[in-house]
Amino acid sequence: MRGRNPIRKPVEGSGDVLEVKEVFPTLQGEGPLAGMPSVFIRLGGCNLACKFCDTAFEDFSPWSMSEIMSSVRKYARNDQGASVRKLVVLTGGEPFRQPIATLCDTLLEEGFTVQIETNGLLFRPLDARVQIVCSPKNIGKGYKPVRGDILERCLALKFLISASNKDYAYVPDVGQSLLSTPVYIQPMDEYDAEKNAANLALTQELCARHGYRLSLQLHKMLGIP
Numbered sequence: 034m035r036g037r038n039p040i041r042k043p044v045e046g047s048g049d050v051l052e053v054k055e056v057f058p059t060l061q062g063e064g065p066l067a068g069m070p071s072v073f074i075r076l077g078g079c080n081l082a083c084k085f086c087d088t089a090f091e092d093f094s095p096w097s098m099s100e101i102m103s104s105v106r107k108y109a110r111n112d113q114g115a116s117v118r119k120l121v122v123l124t125g126g127e128p129f130r131q132p133i134a135t136l137c138d139t140l141l142e143e144g145f146t147v148q149i150e151t152n153g154l155l156f157r158p159l160d161a162r163v164q165i166v167c168s169p170k171n172i173g174k175g176y177k178p179v180r181g182d183i184l185e186r187c188l189a190l191k192f193l194i195s196a197s198n199k200d201y202a203y204v205p206d207v208g209q210s211l212l213s214t215p216v217y218i219q220p221m222d223e224y225d226a227e228k229n230a231a232n233l234a235l236t237q238e239l240c241a242r243h244g245y246r247l248s249l250q251l252h253k254m255l256g257i258p
């Protein structure tokens with residue numbers, strides 16, 4: 034959205050209907066579960082409007098739980114009907130903006146692994162089996178510590194790196210040193226070959242210097258959604 038989306042507030046409700054942009058099969062391209070065949074549920078709206086945001090999430094509509102689950106079940110299977118995508122990723126936008134506990138419970142009951150990608154500013158109590166990957170954002174006044182309820186159950190932190198944007202040219206300690214949370218760093222995609230090459234070089238340098246793990250956007254390399 035490149036920062037052109039409206040900043041949306043959290044919404045409450047039973048979670049029987051959620052604002053969904055799309056459900057689609059892919060592989061997880063980023064972070065600790067990269068490479069896993071997945072079904073993505075892209076939820077609508079975000080509580081931030083980052084200038085570099087590479088995702089469209091505003092064209093959403095209300096989906097009932099049964100509509101979401103029937104799409105997930107369909108895309109979890111291959112053409113022969115075998116269950117091949119056992120990971121469901123809730124992404125956005127910002128998934129914690131919406132009441133997602135019922136959806137997570139339903140997915141877990143059906144045997145899926147559930148991962149949430151969040152910017153770490155919002156939280157809702159969820160089943161302990163839900164895996165959270167947090168990608169903190171620097172919203173102009175420096176990074177803030179990740180809230181404790183997210184940090185204590187965070188599978189990994191993922192930071193974006195940009196050589197030309199001083200807000201993203203470094204990795205802050207937002208709490209990872211307290212709990213030895215794994216840190217992944219990922220070159221920001223600025224849709225500019227020269228900038229992207231500099232971002233990759235800086236990311237590699239920071240990995241080599243500090244021992245961070247490299248995250249690349251596999252789905253973009255493969256040309257899949």
Ligand code: SF4
Pocket residue numbers: 079080081082083085086087088125126127152170
């Ligand atoms: S937090 Fe993520 S989804 Fe939301 S605007 Fe920023 S980059 Fe986009």
